[in-house]
Amino acid sequence: MKPNTAYGPRDWETHPPYNAPDYRSTALRSPRKPLVPIVHTLSELTGPVFGQEAVGPLDNDLTKNGARNGEPLGERIIVTGRVLDEAGRPQRNMLIEIWQANAAGRYVHTVDQHDAPLDPNFFGGGRCVTDSDGRYRFVTIKPGAYPWRNHPNAWRPNHIHLSLFGPSLLTRLVTQLYFPGDPLLAFDPIYRTVPEGARERLVSRFSLDETEPEWALGYEFDIVLRGPLETPMVD
Numbered sequence: 001m002k003p004n005t006a007y008g009p010r011d012w013e014t015h016p017p018y019n020a021p022d023y024r025s026t027a028l029r030s031p032r033k034p035l036v037p038i039v040h041t042l043s044e045l046t047g048p049v050f051g052q053e054a055v056g057p058l059d060n061d062l063t064k065n066g067a068r069n070g071e072p073l074g075e076r077i078i079v080t081g082r083v084l085d086e087a088g089r090p091q092r093n094m095l096i097e098i099w100q101a102n103a104a105g106r107y108v109h110t111v112d113q114h115d116a117p118l119d120p121n122f123f124g125g126g127r128c129v130t131d132s133d134g135r136y137r138f139v140t141i142k143p144g145a146y147p148w149r150n151h152p153n154a155w156r157p158n159h160i161h162l163s164l165f166g167p168s169l170l171t172r173l174v175t176q177l178y179f180p181g182d183p184l185l186a187f188d189p190i191y192r193t194v195p196e197g198a199r200e201r202l203v204s205r206f207s208l209d210e211t212e213p214e215w216a217l218g219y220e221f222d223i224v225l226r227g228p229l230e231t232p233m234v235d
């Protein structure tokens with residue numbers, strides 16, 4: 001049976017190679033043999049399907065969803081944008097999940113033993129479902145840079161991890177959002193695994209329109225699933 005070509009193979013002018021020597025851990029997880037195309041099944045092409053009832057009212061507010069006895073420390077920010085397909089059509093009911101370090105650059109995770117404080121009021125994870133205009137919105141704390149031992153004096157730029165399922169399992173996107181003007185981007189092997197013409201798509205735009213006076217700076221980040229302007233995978 002001929003493989004279904006509803007979704008073509010990954011475009012290597014946008015996405016990083018599976019094995020990028022400067023990003024050391026990719027050597028351990030990248031395939032050693034050419035990939036074998038398989039037939040896409042109906043369930044892979046039609047789901048998963050999420051609705052607004054899949055998320056709770058605080059799930060998109062990371063300044064509140066991990067609060068125990070106060071507000072998290074750090075710079076409060078708004079991150080918003082639209083999820084679009086290759087033709088610029090808004091994608092509604094897309095589940096977006098995010099995870100990130102706190103303002104000091106520390107994750108709530110046993111593997112993260114970086115010498116920086118945890119924040120008792122910040123869990124660092126959230127999710128939301130896009131509205132009828134394909135828009136999502138998170139309130140969070142600007143994540144700090146952190147060291148990661150990939151090479152001497154290696155520091156990750158400020159970033160937020162994102163996961164989207166898209167309209168089908170075959171449009172699953174895992175990537176990272178960065179912030180404009182971050183001096184660490186020039187030294188970051190993960191960001192630099194993305195082909196040069198596509199990597200700026202991962203840098204959010206500062207937006208005075210999304211900024212709320214006296215409260216939080218706003219950043220815009222549109223996510224494009226497939227097509228010539230697709231958002232690169234980064235994991």
Ligand SMILES: [Fe+2]
Binds near residue numbers: 101156159161
């Ligand atoms: Fe990270």
